[in-house]
Amino acid sequence: MEDERGLKRVNRIVLTLMLALLLNGCAKKEAKTPGLSEEEAMIESEQKIMSFSLTGYEEGGKKKWEVEGKSADIIADLVNLTEVEAKAYGEEADVTLVADRGTFNRTSNDVHLESNVVATSTEGTTLKTDVLNWKNDEERVYTDKFVKVTRENMETTSTGAEALPNLKEVEFKKDVKVVTGKPQTVITCDGPMEVNYGKDFAVFNNKVKVEDERGQLFCDKATAYYDPKTRQITKVVAQGNVKIVRGGNWTFSDEAVYLAKEEKVILTGSPKVMIYPEETKLPKEGL
Template sequence: MGLKKAVLILAFLFITSALLAAVPAQEAGQQINDFSLSGFGEKGRKAWDLSGKSADILGQVVKLKEVVGNHYTDKDTVNLTADKGDFNKASGLVHLEDNVVITTSGGAKLTTDSLDWDRKKQMVSTLDKVNIHKQDMNLSGVGAKSATALKTMELDKQVRLDIQQAEDKKSRKEKIMITCDGPLEVDYEKNVAVFNNNVKVEKPDLTIYSDRMQVYFTPKKEEAKGTQESMAMSSSINKIVSQGNVRILRGENTTYSQEAIYDAVSKKITLTGRPQIIIYQTGDMNAAFGN
Protein backbone atom coordinates (compact mmCIF):
# COMPACT_ATOMS: atom_id res chain seq x y z
CA MET A 1 0.00 0.00 0.00
CA GLY A 2 2.81 2.33 0.93
CA LEU A 3 4.66 1.42 -2.28
CA LYS A 4 1.60 2.22 -4.44
CA LYS A 5 1.17 5.55 -2.69
CA ALA A 6 4.82 6.43 -3.28
CA VAL A 7 4.50 5.53 -6.98
CA LEU A 8 1.38 7.72 -7.34
CA ILE A 9 3.14 10.67 -5.68
CA LEU A 10 6.17 10.32 -7.97
CA ALA A 11 3.92 10.10 -11.03
CA PHE A 12 2.03 13.24 -9.96
CA LEU A 13 5.27 15.15 -9.41
CA PHE A 14 6.58 14.03 -12.79
CA ILE A 15 3.46 15.14 -14.66
CA THR A 16 3.33 18.46 -12.78
CA SER A 17 6.97 19.24 -13.52
CA ALA A 18 6.44 18.36 -17.18
CA LEU A 19 3.45 20.69 -17.44
CA LEU A 20 5.32 23.53 -15.75
CA ALA A 21 8.26 23.02 -18.09
CA ALA A 22 5.89 23.21 -21.08
CA VAL A 23 4.38 26.58 -20.09
CA PRO A 24 7.38 28.79 -20.94
CA ALA A 25 7.73 27.10 -24.33
CA GLN A 26 4.06 27.72 -25.07
CA GLU A 27 4.25 31.35 -23.94
CA ALA A 28 7.33 31.97 -26.04
CA GLY A 29 5.45 30.85 -29.14
CA GLN A 30 7.14 31.14 -32.52
CA GLN A 31 9.66 33.78 -33.50
CA ILE A 32 10.38 34.81 -37.08
CA ASN A 33 12.80 37.37 -38.47
CA ASP A 34 10.52 38.88 -41.10
CA PHE A 35 6.74 39.15 -41.01
CA SER A 36 4.43 40.44 -43.73
CA LEU A 37 0.71 40.29 -44.32
CA SER A 38 -1.49 41.78 -47.04
CA GLY A 39 -5.20 42.28 -47.61
CA PHE A 40 -7.02 42.71 -50.91
CA GLY A 41 -10.25 44.49 -51.75
CA GLU A 42 -12.47 44.69 -54.80
CA LYS A 43 -11.10 43.52 -58.16
CA GLY A 44 -8.09 42.02 -56.41
CA ARG A 45 -6.53 45.38 -55.56
CA LYS A 46 -4.26 45.49 -52.55
CA ALA A 47 -6.07 47.34 -49.75
CA TRP A 48 -3.42 47.20 -47.04
CA ASP A 49 -0.21 45.54 -45.92
CA LEU A 50 1.65 45.12 -42.65
CA SER A 51 5.25 44.07 -42.01
CA GLY A 52 7.85 43.89 -39.26
CA LYS A 53 11.54 43.09 -39.00
CA SER A 54 10.96 40.49 -36.30
CA ALA A 55 7.84 38.97 -34.81
CA ASP A 56 6.83 36.83 -31.83
CA ILE A 57 3.64 34.88 -32.40
CA LEU A 58 1.74 34.35 -29.14
CA GLY A 59 -1.55 32.64 -29.88
CA GLN A 60 -3.82 35.20 -31.58
CA VAL A 61 -1.34 38.09 -31.09
CA VAL A 62 1.69 38.80 -33.25
CA LYS A 63 4.19 41.11 -31.54
CA LEU A 64 6.13 43.15 -34.11
CA LYS A 65 9.24 45.31 -34.12
CA GLU A 66 10.04 48.06 -36.66
CA VAL A 67 6.47 48.05 -37.90
CA VAL A 68 5.51 49.34 -41.35
CA GLY A 69 1.91 49.46 -42.56
CA ASN A 70 0.26 50.85 -45.67
CA HIS A 71 -3.36 51.64 -46.47
CA TYR A 72 -4.29 52.02 -50.16
CA THR A 73 -7.26 53.79 -51.72
CA ASP A 74 -7.99 55.01 -55.25
CA LYS A 75 -6.65 58.49 -54.47
CA ASP A 76 -4.36 58.10 -51.46
CA THR A 77 -1.59 56.00 -50.03
CA VAL A 78 -1.19 56.18 -46.26
CA ASN A 79 1.97 54.93 -44.57
CA LEU A 80 2.19 54.02 -40.87
CA THR A 81 5.42 53.28 -39.00
CA ALA A 82 6.30 52.54 -35.37
CA ASP A 83 9.08 51.00 -33.28
CA LYS A 84 6.82 48.18 -32.12
CA GLY A 85 3.25 46.95 -32.29
CA ASP A 86 0.74 44.14 -31.83
CA PHE A 87 -1.37 42.54 -34.55
CA ASN A 88 -4.46 40.64 -33.39
CA LYS A 89 -5.13 37.88 -35.91
CA ALA A 90 -8.70 37.35 -34.72
CA SER A 91 -9.93 40.97 -34.77
CA GLY A 92 -7.48 42.35 -37.34
CA LEU A 93 -6.73 45.30 -35.04
CA VAL A 94 -3.22 46.76 -34.98
CA HIS A 95 -1.81 48.56 -31.94
CA LEU A 96 1.32 50.66 -32.54
CA GLU A 97 3.69 52.12 -29.94
CA ASP A 98 6.74 54.40 -29.77
CA ASN A 99 7.59 56.90 -32.50
CA VAL A 100 4.32 56.37 -34.34
CA VAL A 101 4.16 58.28 -37.63
CA ILE A 102 1.42 58.50 -40.27
CA THR A 103 2.19 60.14 -43.62
CA THR A 104 -0.14 60.58 -46.57
CA SER A 105 0.54 61.03 -50.26
CA GLY A 106 -0.98 64.51 -49.88
CA GLY A 107 1.84 65.63 -47.58
CA ALA A 108 0.15 65.33 -44.18
CA LYS A 109 2.13 63.96 -41.25
CA LEU A 110 0.77 62.78 -37.88
CA THR A 111 3.02 61.84 -34.95
CA THR A 112 2.09 60.34 -31.58
CA ASP A 113 3.26 57.84 -28.93
CA SER A 114 0.65 55.14 -29.54
CA LEU A 115 -2.08 54.39 -32.06
CA ASP A 116 -4.83 51.84 -32.72
CA TRP A 117 -5.46 51.01 -36.37
CA ASP A 118 -8.78 49.43 -37.32
CA ARG A 119 -8.31 48.30 -40.90
CA LYS A 120 -11.90 47.20 -41.40
CA LYS A 121 -13.39 50.53 -40.31
CA GLN A 122 -10.44 52.45 -41.84
CA MET A 123 -10.00 54.40 -38.61
CA VAL A 124 -7.07 55.27 -36.35
CA SER A 125 -7.33 56.47 -32.75
CA THR A 126 -5.21 57.32 -29.72
CA LEU A 127 -5.53 58.70 -26.19
CA ASP A 128 -2.09 60.31 -26.38
CA LYS A 129 -1.03 63.72 -27.63
CA VAL A 130 -0.96 64.06 -31.42
CA ASN A 131 0.74 66.53 -33.75
CA ILE A 132 -0.40 66.99 -37.34
CA HIS A 133 1.63 69.00 -39.83
CA LYS A 134 0.41 70.03 -43.26
CA GLN A 135 2.11 72.76 -45.32
CA ASP A 136 1.72 75.96 -43.27
CA MET A 137 -0.54 74.41 -40.60
CA ASN A 138 0.37 72.69 -37.32
CA LEU A 139 -2.42 71.07 -35.30
CA SER A 140 -2.04 69.45 -31.88
CA GLY A 141 -4.30 67.99 -29.21
CA VAL A 142 -4.73 65.16 -26.72
CA GLY A 143 -6.80 62.18 -27.82
CA ALA A 144 -7.70 61.74 -31.48
CA LYS A 145 -9.87 59.74 -33.86
CA SER A 146 -9.47 59.97 -37.60
CA ALA A 147 -10.13 58.29 -40.89
CA THR A 148 -6.98 56.43 -41.93
CA ALA A 149 -6.38 58.84 -44.82
CA LEU A 150 -6.76 61.82 -42.42
CA LYS A 151 -9.72 63.21 -44.40
CA THR A 152 -11.75 63.76 -41.24
CA MET A 153 -10.46 64.09 -37.71
CA GLU A 154 -11.59 64.67 -34.13
CA LEU A 155 -9.33 65.91 -31.33
CA ASP A 156 -10.63 65.49 -27.79
CA LYS A 157 -8.95 68.25 -25.75
CA GLN A 158 -6.12 70.79 -25.39
CA VAL A 159 -6.49 71.77 -29.04
CA ARG A 160 -4.14 74.22 -30.74
CA LEU A 161 -3.91 75.21 -34.41
CA ASP A 162 -1.05 77.37 -35.71
CA ILE A 163 -1.30 78.81 -39.22
CA GLN A 164 1.15 80.80 -41.33
CA GLN A 165 -1.24 82.52 -43.72
CA ALA A 166 -0.41 84.72 -46.70
CA GLU A 167 -3.02 86.52 -48.82
CA ASP A 168 -0.91 86.09 -51.92
CA LYS A 169 2.59 84.95 -52.91
CA LYS A 170 4.07 88.44 -52.45
CA SER A 171 2.51 89.06 -49.04
CA ARG A 172 4.29 88.41 -45.78
CA LYS A 173 2.83 85.43 -43.94
CA GLU A 174 0.49 86.26 -41.06
CA LYS A 175 0.56 84.16 -37.90
CA ILE A 176 -2.79 82.91 -36.61
CA MET A 177 -3.30 80.78 -33.51
CA ILE A 178 -6.59 79.10 -32.53
CA THR A 179 -7.03 77.24 -29.24
CA CYS A 180 -9.94 75.55 -27.47
CA ASP A 181 -10.64 73.10 -24.66
CA GLY A 182 -12.10 70.68 -27.21
CA PRO A 183 -13.39 68.78 -28.92
CA LEU A 184 -12.34 69.82 -32.41
CA GLU A 185 -13.88 68.40 -35.59
CA VAL A 186 -12.07 68.79 -38.91
CA ASP A 187 -13.36 67.91 -42.37
CA TYR A 188 -10.57 68.51 -44.87
CA GLU A 189 -12.76 67.75 -47.88
CA LYS A 190 -15.40 70.30 -46.81
CA ASN A 191 -12.71 72.82 -45.81
CA VAL A 192 -14.10 73.42 -42.33
CA ALA A 193 -12.92 73.02 -38.72
CA VAL A 194 -15.29 73.31 -35.75
CA PHE A 195 -13.77 74.34 -32.40
CA ASN A 196 -15.73 73.88 -29.17
CA ASN A 197 -15.52 75.31 -25.63
CA ASN A 198 -13.39 78.28 -24.61
CA VAL A 199 -12.34 79.10 -28.16
CA LYS A 200 -9.73 81.80 -28.79
CA VAL A 201 -8.39 83.18 -32.07
CA GLU A 202 -5.28 85.34 -32.02
CA LYS A 203 -4.34 87.41 -35.07
CA PRO A 204 -1.96 90.37 -35.23
CA ASP A 205 -4.89 92.81 -35.60
CA LEU A 206 -7.57 91.18 -33.39
CA THR A 207 -8.45 88.53 -30.81
CA ILE A 208 -11.78 86.64 -30.79
CA TYR A 209 -13.28 84.67 -27.89
CA SER A 210 -16.38 82.45 -28.15
CA ASP A 211 -18.02 79.22 -27.01
CA ARG A 212 -17.98 77.68 -30.48
CA MET A 213 -16.28 78.56 -33.72
CA GLN A 214 -16.45 77.39 -37.32
CA VAL A 215 -13.37 78.16 -39.39
CA TYR A 216 -13.77 77.92 -43.17
CA PHE A 217 -10.66 77.51 -45.26
CA THR A 218 -10.21 78.56 -48.87
CA PRO A 219 -10.50 75.54 -51.21
CA LYS A 220 -7.49 74.81 -53.34
CA LYS A 221 -7.47 75.79 -56.99
CA GLU A 222 -9.30 73.60 -59.45
CA GLU A 223 -6.08 72.35 -61.00
CA ALA A 224 -5.08 70.81 -57.69
CA LYS A 225 -8.11 68.52 -57.71
CA GLY A 226 -6.45 66.14 -60.12
CA THR A 227 -3.64 65.38 -57.69
CA GLN A 228 -3.74 62.51 -55.20
CA GLU A 229 -4.14 64.65 -52.13
CA SER A 230 -6.38 63.72 -49.22
CA MET A 231 -6.29 67.05 -47.42
CA ALA A 232 -7.81 69.30 -50.08
CA MET A 233 -8.10 72.53 -48.12
CA SER A 234 -5.42 75.21 -48.05
CA SER A 235 -3.96 76.96 -45.01
CA SER A 236 -5.71 80.22 -45.97
CA ILE A 237 -8.73 81.15 -43.83
CA ASN A 238 -11.74 82.40 -45.76
CA LYS A 239 -14.28 83.00 -42.98
CA ILE A 240 -14.64 82.62 -39.21
CA VAL A 241 -18.09 82.17 -37.62
CA SER A 242 -18.03 82.62 -33.82
CA GLN A 243 -21.06 81.70 -31.72
CA GLY A 244 -21.97 82.05 -28.05
CA ASN A 245 -20.62 84.78 -25.73
CA VAL A 246 -18.55 86.34 -28.49
CA ARG A 247 -15.99 88.94 -27.46
CA ILE A 248 -13.69 90.67 -29.95
CA LEU A 249 -10.68 92.78 -29.03
CA ARG A 250 -9.32 95.10 -31.70
CA GLY A 251 -6.77 97.52 -30.35
CA GLU A 252 -8.45 99.12 -27.32
CA ASN A 253 -11.93 98.53 -28.73
CA THR A 254 -14.12 95.66 -27.54
CA THR A 255 -17.30 94.25 -29.05
CA TYR A 256 -19.80 91.77 -27.59
CA SER A 257 -22.43 89.67 -29.37
CA GLN A 258 -23.92 86.19 -29.61
CA GLU A 259 -22.56 85.66 -33.11
CA ALA A 260 -19.83 87.25 -35.18
CA ILE A 261 -18.83 86.53 -38.77
CA TYR A 262 -15.33 87.58 -39.76
CA ASP A 263 -14.65 87.83 -43.49
CA ALA A 264 -10.93 87.33 -43.98
CA VAL A 265 -11.02 88.79 -47.50
CA SER A 266 -12.75 92.08 -46.75
CA LYS A 267 -11.53 92.19 -43.11
CA LYS A 268 -15.11 93.00 -42.04
CA ILE A 269 -16.96 91.73 -38.98
CA THR A 270 -20.73 91.21 -38.89
CA LEU A 271 -22.23 91.08 -35.38
CA THR A 272 -25.66 89.59 -34.56
CA GLY A 273 -27.49 88.91 -31.31
CA ARG A 274 -27.55 92.02 -29.09
CA PRO A 275 -24.25 93.49 -30.30
CA GLN A 276 -22.44 96.01 -28.10
CA ILE A 277 -19.34 98.08 -28.78
CA ILE A 278 -17.03 99.71 -26.26
CA ILE A 279 -14.74 102.22 -27.97
CA TYR A 280 -11.78 103.66 -26.10
CA GLN A 281 -10.31 105.41 -29.08
CA THR A 282 -11.21 106.21 -32.65
CA GLY A 283 -10.70 103.18 -34.83
CA ASP A 284 -12.00 101.52 -37.95
CA MET A 285 -13.99 98.52 -36.76
CA ASN A 286 -15.29 97.66 -40.24
CA ALA A 287 -18.30 96.13 -38.47
CA ALA A 288 -21.72 95.70 -40.03
CA PHE A 289 -24.50 95.02 -37.56
CA GLY A 290 -27.23 92.49 -38.12
CA ASN A 291 -30.40 91.80 -36.17
Protein backbone atom coordinates in the same frame (compact mmCIF):
# COMPACT_ATOMS: atom_id res chain seq x y z
CA MET B 1 37.62 -16.10 -32.21
CA GLU B 2 38.51 -13.28 -34.52
CA ASP B 3 35.23 -13.80 -36.42
CA GLU B 4 33.32 -13.50 -33.14
CA ARG B 5 35.10 -10.21 -32.27
CA GLY B 6 34.39 -8.81 -35.74
CA LEU B 7 30.75 -9.70 -35.43
CA LYS B 8 30.51 -7.88 -32.08
CA ARG B 9 32.08 -4.73 -33.62
CA VAL B 10 29.54 -4.81 -36.46
CA ASN B 11 26.68 -5.22 -33.97
CA ARG B 12 27.93 -2.18 -31.98
CA ILE B 13 28.10 -0.05 -35.14
CA VAL B 14 24.59 -1.07 -36.20
CA LEU B 15 23.24 -0.36 -32.70
CA THR B 16 24.91 3.07 -32.66
CA LEU B 17 23.40 3.98 -36.04
CA MET B 18 19.94 2.83 -34.90
CA LEU B 19 20.17 4.96 -31.74
CA ALA B 20 21.29 8.00 -33.76
CA LEU B 21 18.40 7.62 -36.19
CA LEU B 22 15.93 7.14 -33.34
CA LEU B 23 17.11 10.24 -31.45
CA ASN B 24 17.12 12.30 -34.63
CA GLY B 25 13.54 11.29 -35.37
CA CYS B 26 12.42 12.20 -31.84
CA ALA B 27 14.08 15.60 -32.08
CA LYS B 28 12.25 16.37 -35.31
CA LYS B 29 8.91 15.39 -33.81
CA GLU B 30 9.46 17.60 -30.74
CA ALA B 31 10.27 20.60 -32.97
CA LYS B 32 6.74 20.67 -34.38
CA THR B 33 4.26 23.10 -32.83
CA PRO B 34 1.34 21.23 -31.18
CA GLY B 35 -1.95 21.66 -33.02
CA LEU B 36 -0.35 22.92 -36.24
CA SER B 37 0.22 21.15 -39.50
CA GLU B 38 3.76 20.71 -40.75
CA GLU B 39 3.28 23.62 -43.17
CA GLU B 40 1.83 25.90 -40.47
CA ALA B 41 4.63 24.99 -38.07
CA MET B 42 7.18 25.90 -40.74
CA ILE B 43 5.46 29.26 -41.40
CA GLU B 44 5.32 30.11 -37.69
CA SER B 45 8.97 29.17 -37.25
CA GLU B 46 9.94 31.45 -40.12
CA GLN B 47 7.89 34.35 -38.65
CA LYS B 48 9.76 34.10 -35.37
CA ILE B 49 13.09 34.38 -37.15
CA MET B 50 12.47 36.31 -40.35
CA SER B 51 10.46 39.40 -41.33
CA PHE B 52 6.69 39.32 -41.01
CA SER B 53 4.51 40.45 -43.92
CA LEU B 54 0.77 40.16 -44.44
CA THR B 55 -1.60 41.73 -46.99
CA GLY B 56 -5.37 42.19 -46.85
CA TYR B 57 -7.63 42.46 -49.90
CA GLU B 58 -11.14 43.72 -50.60
CA GLU B 59 -13.81 41.40 -51.99
CA GLY B 60 -12.98 42.46 -55.54
CA GLY B 61 -9.32 41.56 -55.07
CA LYS B 62 -8.01 45.10 -54.63
CA LYS B 63 -5.26 45.51 -52.05
CA LYS B 64 -6.68 47.14 -48.89
CA TRP B 65 -3.81 47.06 -46.39
CA GLU B 66 -0.48 45.46 -45.59
CA VAL B 67 1.66 45.11 -42.48
CA GLU B 68 5.40 44.45 -42.37
CA GLY B 69 7.94 44.22 -39.59
CA LYS B 70 10.43 42.10 -37.70
CA SER B 71 8.65 39.54 -35.58
CA ALA B 72 9.94 39.33 -32.02
CA ASP B 73 7.28 36.98 -30.69
CA ILE B 74 4.08 35.19 -31.69
CA ILE B 75 1.52 34.38 -29.01
CA ALA B 76 -1.69 32.82 -30.32
CA ASP B 77 -3.26 35.42 -32.64
CA LEU B 78 -0.93 38.26 -31.59
CA VAL B 79 2.26 39.03 -33.48
CA ASN B 80 4.65 41.39 -31.70
CA LEU B 81 6.71 43.33 -34.22
CA THR B 82 9.62 45.73 -34.31
CA GLU B 83 10.37 48.31 -37.01
CA VAL B 84 6.74 48.22 -38.09
CA GLU B 85 5.44 49.58 -41.39
CA ALA B 86 1.74 49.45 -42.23
CA LYS B 87 -0.07 50.77 -45.29
CA ALA B 88 -3.73 51.54 -45.89
CA TYR B 89 -4.94 51.96 -49.46
CA GLY B 90 -7.93 54.23 -50.18
CA GLU B 91 -9.90 55.53 -53.11
CA GLU B 92 -8.44 59.05 -52.92
CA ALA B 93 -5.31 58.70 -50.78
CA ASP B 94 -2.97 56.09 -49.30
CA VAL B 95 -1.42 56.25 -45.83
CA THR B 96 1.86 54.79 -44.56
CA LEU B 97 2.36 54.21 -40.82
CA VAL B 98 5.73 53.48 -39.20
CA ALA B 99 6.68 52.84 -35.56
CA ASP B 100 9.47 51.35 -33.47
CA ARG B 101 7.24 48.49 -32.34
CA GLY B 102 3.68 47.24 -32.53
CA THR B 103 1.26 44.35 -32.28
CA PHE B 104 -0.75 42.81 -35.11
CA ASN B 105 -3.90 40.79 -34.37
CA ARG B 106 -4.19 38.02 -36.97
CA THR B 107 -7.90 37.49 -36.21
CA SER B 108 -9.22 41.08 -36.30
CA ASN B 109 -6.41 42.58 -38.44
CA ASP B 110 -6.13 45.41 -35.88
CA VAL B 111 -2.76 47.08 -35.35
CA HIS B 112 -1.38 48.71 -32.19
CA LEU B 113 1.69 50.93 -32.69
CA GLU B 114 4.04 52.43 -30.11
CA SER B 115 7.08 54.72 -29.98
CA ASN B 116 7.87 57.28 -32.70
CA VAL B 117 4.63 56.66 -34.55
CA VAL B 118 4.34 58.58 -37.82
CA ALA B 119 1.46 58.38 -40.30
CA THR B 120 1.86 60.07 -43.69
CA SER B 121 -0.76 60.37 -46.43
CA THR B 122 -0.06 60.74 -50.13
CA GLU B 123 -1.94 64.06 -49.97
CA GLY B 124 0.60 65.60 -47.61
CA THR B 125 -0.89 65.12 -44.13
CA THR B 126 1.48 63.90 -41.39
CA LEU B 127 0.42 62.65 -37.95
CA LYS B 128 2.91 62.09 -35.11
CA THR B 129 2.23 60.53 -31.70
CA ASP B 130 3.58 57.97 -29.21
CA VAL B 131 0.70 55.48 -29.47
CA LEU B 132 -1.72 54.79 -32.32
CA ASN B 133 -4.38 52.13 -32.79
CA TRP B 134 -5.72 51.02 -36.17
CA LYS B 135 -9.21 49.51 -35.93
CA ASN B 136 -9.63 47.57 -39.16
CA ASP B 137 -13.38 46.79 -39.13
CA GLU B 138 -14.30 50.37 -38.15
CA GLU B 139 -11.76 51.87 -40.58
CA ARG B 140 -10.36 54.41 -38.13
CA VAL B 141 -7.15 55.23 -36.28
CA TYR B 142 -7.12 56.73 -32.79
CA THR B 143 -4.96 57.68 -29.81
CA ASP B 144 -5.44 59.19 -26.35
CA LYS B 145 -1.89 60.57 -26.29
CA PHE B 146 -0.48 63.91 -27.42
CA VAL B 147 -0.71 64.19 -31.19
CA LYS B 148 0.55 66.63 -33.83
CA VAL B 149 -0.88 66.81 -37.34
CA THR B 150 0.65 68.97 -40.06
CA ARG B 151 -0.53 69.75 -43.56
CA GLU B 152 1.18 72.41 -45.63
CA ASN B 153 1.03 75.68 -43.60
CA MET B 154 -1.30 74.30 -40.92
CA GLU B 155 -0.22 72.59 -37.67
CA THR B 156 -2.64 71.15 -35.10
CA THR B 157 -1.86 69.69 -31.68
CA SER B 158 -4.13 68.12 -29.06
CA THR B 159 -4.45 65.40 -26.46
CA GLY B 160 -6.19 62.49 -28.15
CA ALA B 161 -7.41 62.23 -31.73
CA GLU B 162 -9.45 60.00 -34.02
CA ALA B 163 -9.26 59.90 -37.81
CA LEU B 164 -10.18 58.08 -40.96
CA PRO B 165 -7.30 55.95 -42.28
CA ASN B 166 -6.71 58.42 -45.13
CA LEU B 167 -6.34 61.28 -42.58
CA LYS B 168 -8.78 63.48 -44.52
CA GLU B 169 -11.08 63.85 -41.52
CA VAL B 170 -9.66 64.17 -38.01
CA GLU B 171 -11.32 64.81 -34.65
CA PHE B 172 -9.00 66.31 -32.05
CA LYS B 173 -10.28 65.50 -28.57
CA LYS B 174 -9.11 68.19 -26.11
CA ASP B 175 -6.66 71.05 -25.49
CA VAL B 176 -6.58 71.85 -29.19
CA LYS B 177 -4.22 74.37 -30.78
CA VAL B 178 -4.05 75.29 -34.46
CA VAL B 179 -1.37 77.48 -36.03
CA THR B 180 -2.00 78.37 -39.64
CA GLY B 181 -1.19 80.78 -42.46
CA LYS B 182 1.12 83.75 -42.93
CA PRO B 183 0.57 86.15 -41.23
CA GLN B 184 0.06 83.65 -38.46
CA THR B 185 -3.34 82.90 -36.94
CA VAL B 186 -3.61 80.85 -33.73
CA ILE B 187 -6.86 79.14 -32.71
CA THR B 188 -7.28 77.29 -29.42
CA CYS B 189 -10.23 75.53 -27.77
CA ASP B 190 -10.97 73.00 -25.04
CA GLY B 191 -12.25 70.63 -27.71
CA PRO B 192 -13.33 68.65 -29.47
CA MET B 193 -12.34 70.10 -32.84
CA GLU B 194 -13.23 68.48 -36.14
CA VAL B 195 -11.29 69.25 -39.30
CA ASN B 196 -12.03 68.17 -42.85
CA TYR B 197 -8.86 68.60 -44.91
CA GLY B 198 -10.69 67.57 -48.06
CA LYS B 199 -13.30 70.32 -47.75
CA ASP B 200 -11.01 72.85 -46.03
CA PHE B 201 -12.95 73.71 -42.89
CA ALA B 202 -12.71 73.07 -39.15
CA VAL B 203 -15.22 73.28 -36.29
CA PHE B 204 -13.94 74.37 -32.86
CA ASN B 205 -15.92 73.80 -29.66
CA ASN B 206 -15.79 75.16 -26.09
CA LYS B 207 -13.81 78.21 -25.02
CA VAL B 208 -12.67 79.10 -28.51
CA LYS B 209 -10.03 81.80 -28.98
CA VAL B 210 -8.91 83.13 -32.36
CA GLU B 211 -5.88 85.42 -32.35
CA ASP B 212 -3.77 87.18 -34.95
CA GLU B 213 -1.86 90.45 -35.24
CA ARG B 214 -5.13 92.37 -35.61
CA GLY B 215 -6.89 91.25 -32.45
CA GLN B 216 -8.68 88.47 -30.62
CA LEU B 217 -12.04 86.72 -30.90
CA PHE B 218 -13.65 84.61 -28.16
CA CYS B 219 -16.75 82.42 -28.50
CA ASP B 220 -18.37 79.09 -27.62
CA LYS B 221 -18.14 77.65 -31.13
CA ALA B 222 -16.37 78.67 -34.32
CA THR B 223 -16.27 77.32 -37.85
CA ALA B 224 -13.16 78.32 -39.79
CA TYR B 225 -12.80 78.04 -43.56
CA TYR B 226 -9.37 77.82 -45.21
CA ASP B 227 -7.81 78.57 -48.54
CA PRO B 228 -6.84 75.13 -49.93
CA LYS B 229 -3.46 76.36 -51.18
CA THR B 230 -2.20 78.85 -48.58
CA ARG B 231 -4.11 77.39 -45.58
CA GLN B 232 -4.94 80.98 -44.60
CA ILE B 233 -8.31 81.55 -42.97
CA THR B 234 -10.81 83.08 -45.39
CA LYS B 235 -13.86 83.13 -43.11
CA VAL B 236 -14.79 82.51 -39.48
CA VAL B 237 -18.34 82.05 -38.20
CA ALA B 238 -18.39 82.55 -34.41
CA GLN B 239 -21.40 81.56 -32.29
CA GLY B 240 -22.34 81.96 -28.65
CA ASN B 241 -21.01 84.63 -26.25
CA VAL B 242 -18.95 86.27 -28.97
CA LYS B 243 -16.40 88.83 -27.81
CA ILE B 244 -14.01 90.65 -30.12
CA VAL B 245 -11.05 92.58 -28.75
CA ARG B 246 -9.28 95.02 -31.04
CA GLY B 247 -7.06 97.69 -29.61
CA GLY B 248 -9.15 99.35 -26.88
CA ASN B 249 -12.49 98.22 -28.33
CA TRP B 250 -14.53 95.33 -26.98
CA THR B 251 -17.44 94.10 -29.05
CA PHE B 252 -20.08 91.63 -27.81
CA SER B 253 -22.70 89.77 -29.85
CA ASP B 254 -24.53 86.46 -30.21
CA GLU B 255 -22.87 85.73 -33.55
CA ALA B 256 -20.15 87.19 -35.72
CA VAL B 257 -18.89 86.49 -39.23
CA TYR B 258 -15.33 87.47 -40.06
CA LEU B 259 -14.48 87.86 -43.76
CA ALA B 260 -10.72 87.92 -44.23
CA LYS B 261 -10.61 89.14 -47.83
CA GLU B 262 -12.93 92.07 -47.12
CA GLU B 263 -11.28 92.59 -43.70
CA LYS B 264 -14.56 93.14 -41.91
CA VAL B 265 -16.74 91.63 -39.19
CA ILE B 266 -20.51 91.27 -39.43
CA LEU B 267 -22.25 91.19 -36.03
CA THR B 268 -25.73 89.81 -35.33
CA GLY B 269 -27.87 89.35 -32.23
CA SER B 270 -27.99 92.75 -30.44
CA PRO B 271 -24.30 93.64 -30.71
CA LYS B 272 -22.77 95.95 -28.11
CA VAL B 273 -19.55 97.92 -28.42
CA MET B 274 -17.46 99.14 -25.48
CA ILE B 275 -14.68 101.67 -26.09
CA TYR B 276 -11.91 102.52 -23.64
CA PRO B 277 -10.31 105.75 -24.95
CA GLU B 278 -7.35 105.69 -22.55
CA GLU B 279 -6.30 102.29 -23.91
CA THR B 280 -7.27 102.81 -27.52
CA LYS B 281 -4.65 102.56 -30.23
CA LEU B 282 -5.16 103.16 -33.90
CA PRO B 283 -6.83 99.87 -34.91
CA LYS B 284 -5.73 97.93 -37.91
CA GLU B 285 -8.28 96.95 -40.48
CA GLY B 286 -10.06 93.65 -40.08
CA LEU B 287 -10.26 91.46 -37.01
